[in-house]
Amino acid sequence: MKNSSFNTLQVYQKSLVLKDLTTAIAYYFSHDSNFFSNSKSEGLRTEIAKALFVDASLISSNIKEVTVSKSGVVRNKNLIFINIMTRNILSYCNGLEKDGVKEKEYVHLLRREIQIFRSHFKQWRKSLQTSDDN
DSSP states (O other), X not given: OHHHHHHHHHHHHHHHHHHHHHHHHHHHHOOOTTTTSOSOOOSHHHHHHHHHHHHHHHHHHHHHHHHHOOOHHHHHHHHHHHHHHHHHXXXXXXXXXXXXXXXXXXXXXXXXXXXXXXXXXXHHHXXXXXXXXX
């Protein structure tokens, strides 16, 4: 169980790094000067930016839910949801590129961070399944 908690801390820290990077990139690519408000946004890029922010935030909160839940069904649903959010973020990267962002290095950086997070996430998910079997 000690190894599992280390992996939990590690994956949670990676989710926070992902959230910070995604927030910065989303804000940068947003055409909305009032990005964090609930006002109607203008344009596809701003919609993608807001979706990036929301999905990255949901990853961290779902990791918390996995760690506190006693129910295997609830943990599994949260793990599936995290996986969906990471795939969504990768899709949003494609959307930003198709929308014509010139600063592709930021999109590549975000993709790289998602890959790193997903690698840690898969190891963590496996460790949870192993500890559930014991």
